Amino acid sequence: MVVKVYGPVYASPKRVLVCLLEKEVEFETIPVDLLTGENRRPEFLKLQPFGSLPVIQDGDYTLFESRAIIRYYAEKYKSQGTDLLGKTMEDQGLVQQWLEVEAHNFEPPVLNLVRQIMFSSFYGLTGDKKVIKESEEKLGKVLDVYEDRLSKSKYLAGDFFSLADLSHLPFTNYLVGPVGKEHLIKERKHVSAWWDDISSRPSWKKVLDTYGLPF
Amino acid sequence: MVVKVYGPVYASPKRVLVCLLEKEVEFETIPVDLLTGENRRPEFLKLQPFGSLPVIQDGDYTLFESRAIIRYYAEKYKSQGTDLLGKTMEDQGLVQQWLEVEAHNFEPPVLNLVRQIMFSSFYGLTGDKKVIKESEEKLGKVLDVYEDRLSKSKYLAGDFFSLADLSHLPFTNYLVGPVGKEHLIKERKHVSAWWDDISSRPSWKKVLDTYGLPF
Numbered sequence: 001m002v003v004k005v006y007g008p009v010y011a012s013p014k015r016v017l018v019c020l021l022e023k024e025v026e027f028e029t030i031p032v033d034l035l036t037g038e039n040r041r042p043e044f045l046k047l048q049p050f051g052s053l054p055v056i057q058d059g060d061y062t063l064f065e066s067r068a069i070i071r072y073y074a075e076k077y078k079s080q081g082t083d084l085l086g087k088t089m090e091d092q093g094l095v096q097q098w099l100e101v102e103a104h105n106f107e108p109p110v111l112n113l114v115r116q117i118m119f120s121s122f123y124g125l126t127g128d129k130k131v132i133k134e135s136e137e138k139l140g141k142v143l144d145v146y147e148d149r150l151s152k153s154k155y156l157a158g159d160f161f162s163l164a165d166l167s168h169l170p171f172t173n174y175l176v177g178p179v180g181k182e183h184l185i186k187e188r189k190h191v192s193a194w195w196d197d198i199s200s201r202p203s204w205k206k207v208l209d210t211y212g213l214p215f
Numbered sequence: 216m217v218v219k220v221y222g223p224v225y226a227s228p229k230r231v232l233v234c235l236l237e238k239e240v241e242f243e244t245i246p247v248d249l250l251t252g253e254n255r256r257p258e259f260l261k262l263q264p265f266g267s268l269p270v271i272q273d274g275d276y277t278l279f280e281s282r283a284i285i286r287y288y289a290e291k292y293k294s295q296g297t298d299l300l301g302k303t304m305e306d307q308g309l310v311q312q313w314l315e316v317e318a319h320n321f322e323p324p325v326l327n328l329v330r331q332i333m334f335s336s337f338y339g340l341t342g343d344k345k346v347i348k349e350s351e352e353k354l355g356k357v358l359d360v361y362e363d364r365l366s367k368s369k370y371l372a373g374d375f376f377s378l379a380d381l382s383h384l385p386f387t388n389y390l391v392g393p394v395g396k397e398h399l400i401k402e403r404k405h406v407s408a409w410w411d412d413i414s415s416r417p418s419w420k421k422v423l424d425t426y427g428l429p430f
Binding site: 049050061063064065067068069071072075076089090092093094096097099100101103104105142145148149 | 264265276278279280282283284286287290291304305307308309311312314315316318319320357360363364
């Protein structure tokens with residue numbers, strides 16, 4: 001059964017795409033245009049009642065929320081492709097921990113920067129300078145913790161690439177690209193080496209080459 | 216080994232406490248006073264570098280982020296106490312999905328209401344009426360989705376109590392209590408029945424009776 005992934009050009013669905021490539025699971029993508037409100041149409045809301053991306057269909061099984069989907073496939077195909085969960089229960093706990101950190105500490109300030117810089121620019125507007133400054137400071141503190149952590153282990157959850165690292169790919173890609181804040185990564189030695197490592201994985205390059213950015 | 220749980224009077228650590236009770240895992244609690252900044256002290260930051268609660272110590276294993284901790288114990292003691300993960304891989308995927316919905320759709324507007332109403336009142340301030348109105352509207356829409364979902368299955372992930380339901384306990388308890396927005400739950404028949412069911416579990420009653428609220 002080929003997995004259907006909705007909305008491949010956007011950031012969160014790319015978490016799912018890179019995970020499926022790492023797990024060697026076949027998929028096809030279905031475009032959803034947020035700009036024309038396709039995500040608010042009744043047929044989409046039947047799949048994802050909050051109107052968010054991504055959502056997947058795998059036979060008659062429907063699942064949404066990118067971090068739930070990547071957990072599902074990492075578990076379902078544990079022994080196929082790259083192991084993204086860790087070998088021991090304790091390693092798996094740390095993968096979950098850093099996946100939560102990505103969601104609650106890392107993504108919110110990056111998302112603010114994406115909205116204020118990248119989206120504003122697309123609409124010909126100027127972003128809110130106060131929000132930009134505060135978000136950058138907040139993100140800097142989060143990355144200081146990452147720098148310390150990555151000075152002790154090659155990846156966030158330990159010496160193995162996992163869902164926790166993978167989950168950072170889409171929004172860090174915005175950060176170092178269209179948002180123009182690459183220095184936040186580059187000025188931290190271990191964070192920079194980690195980013196070079198994870199962003200050069202063939203799976204991620206393929207996702208970017210195939211699906212690009214929304215605008 | 217008795218699990219040490221830091222900061223039992225606060226909301227997020229209560230997710231961990233109720234989970235450990237459901238899983239019949241022995242624990243002890245260590246108070247952390249956020250009002251005096253105990254969470255910013257170096258010895259605490261060694262355990263949780265972001266200065267957030269909760270954090271647990273289980274022998275020499277340290278883990279933070281409440282939803283990572285509850286996943287870890289639900290998995291580690293899968294066949295002990297209440298099964299909080301679901302039987303099939305697909306059920307487990309839905310548990311993860313609704314746990315993410317709780318984190319990303321449900322908690323943010325509730326947290327705004329907690330800050331603007333409960334915390335403001337504690338400090339003798341008046342909350343921001345615009346934020347309160349917007350958060351209540353946002354939460355109402357989320358609860359409309361819950362109402363539809365809970366008209367089809369007894370609990371969020373299916374006909375079994377899971378981490379997804381459990382994770383709602385601490386902040387919904389604020390919402391119907393000190394925040395004074397019980398009507399948002401009561402005016403939705405299925406959400407109301409679900410709340411009555413999950414909040415009357417002996418594990419949750421014990422957590423509230425033993426650790427109360429922070430102020």
